Amino acid sequence: MEFPNNPYEELNLYNNFSQAAKKYPTVAIHFDQELIGFPELGLKTTYQAAEKSIVAQASRLSSLGIQTGDKVVIYKSPMFDTYMLAVAVSYLGAVPIMISYHLPVPTMTIMCQRLENPWLIYDEVTAGRAPAITSIQASHLIELEQLRELPAAEVTQSFLPLAEISYMTHTSGTTGVPKLIAHSAQSMGWRTKWQRNVFDLMPEKKLVAFHISPVHSRFNIGISSLMSKGFPLLWIGNGQVEAVAQTLSQFKPYALETHPNNFVQWSRLAKEQPALFASFNYFHSTFDAINKGTMKIFLEASGAEKPVFMQVYGQSECGPMIMRFHTKASIVELNARNMGVGMPELTEVRIVDPLGAEVPANTSGNIQMLSKGRALTYYQEDQRFTENTYGLWWDSGDFGYQDDAGDLYLLDRQVDLISDVDSTLLIEDLLLDQLEFLNEVVIVRGKNDVAQPIISVDAGSDMDWERWWQAIADFPLLNEPLVWAFEEIPRTATMKVQRLKIEEGLKDTPS
Secondary structure (H helix, E strand, O other), rough: OOOOOOOOOOOHHHHHHHHHHHOHHHHHHEOOOOOOOOOOOOOOHHHHHHHHHHHHHHHHHHHHOOOOOOOEEOOOOHHHHHHHHHHHHHHOEEEEEEOOOOHHHHHHHHHHHHHHOOOOEOOOOOOOHHHHOOOOOHHHHEEEHHHOOOOOOOOEEEOOOOOOEEEEEEEEOOOOOEEEEEEHHHHHHHHHHHHHHHHOOOOOOEEEEEEOOOOOOOHHHHHHHHHHHOOEEEEEEOHHHHHHHHHHHOOOOOOOEEEEHHHHHHHHHHOOOOHHHOOOOOOOOOOOOHHHHHHHHHHHHHHOOOEEEEEEEEEOOOEEEEEEEEOOOOHHHOHHHEEEOOOOOOEEEEEOOOOOOOOOOOOEEEEEEEEEOOOEOOOOOHHHHHHHHHHHHEEEEEEEEEOOOEEEEEEEEEHHOOEEEOOOHHHHHHHHOOOOOEEEEEEEEEEHOOOOEEEEOOOOOOHHHHHHHOOOOOOEEEOOEEEOOOOHOOOOOOOOOOOOHHHHHHOOOOO
């Protein structure tokens, strides 16, 4: 496929928002819930009105003492106002630090210690934890509900040098205390170029539904790119199945992006009420692998003549990397381990052995990424970052291979490899595709290094043990599955399963 080629420009969050508001002032932004930080916007606003509210919020933050170069942690409920606060912080030339509201006080204390007494914005959801973070002075804590009551005086926009750190997100924390990922306006600009190229493949500027963790590095890239192209936006904050059904019954979106595990969670809805998804022409899965059966369900629910499911593989350190487009016809013969290819001149991958030497096609090894949008470092942990770098290449921590055509096949995380199992992800895909009564399958390392399935049964369905044992007859040795509720499976803010946390818990379980 030949991609459009948008011009490169650095990403200043406020400038991007402001330029979009000037170019598309009346384009709508819809919310499924009112925003704690911006209640004046209600459930529907416009680019222009939202931009005015952002500047007003920036002036209030300035009145509290936030200055150019200051670090401002945004630690609150996962709503769209998280991003709007980041834009307001960037207006002041300060650095927004996007941290998941899930993280507990001990973890927050460590992360904020690295940031050297940052400011921190919290709301009613994190109010019980924020004051207990011992590495932040009480005078640097900002309660969002009180912030909005302050008067808004005019304040001048400030800027950071384009190559300096201007935004931070964090790793998923699946293996311990998350690392702070540092981005600059320059590095983020390459990511928006990648995303804008994708948006240009969509022929109509219709409503885009978005349900992504607002602290994910994907969020600012997606929203900045979407707004720069003038797409109306539907922000879905409540991802529970019943709430999503109500929201989609009210709106008729053209496109949807969410995390792979949200697609899995909503697949029952797409099967039982396909009319809710009939208006969608495009589906977009964020940064992680997704099984074929789930993509097929959404493509079949669409009423479009030629709906497309775009699968994207990437990492927060490198941004969106590898993509593949699926249709109703192509999904039938799909090998879901095939992630696709990079975007010419922007992203590519290679496969190397443990010593870093490139291996031939169809040979499994470590996946390394080359991205013009690679992050700068892990803040205050530069050595941990450089340990993963091989010149311009970044070791992803994933394991896979490339075929003769250059397509990337993702097999596993390197830390999740299990003896005698070529790919836990492949087994998970196959079981989810075949056993429709399941809504989650996770294969982790069990006792004696034997693969341990953790499964969740879809609401309203019963566990069919006969079909389970038939389905795994030709698989490598698996322990008898543990049946957990979907909500009991530990996850990160972006719905990634915390596999190592599960494995640690299994070690403490009596035999």
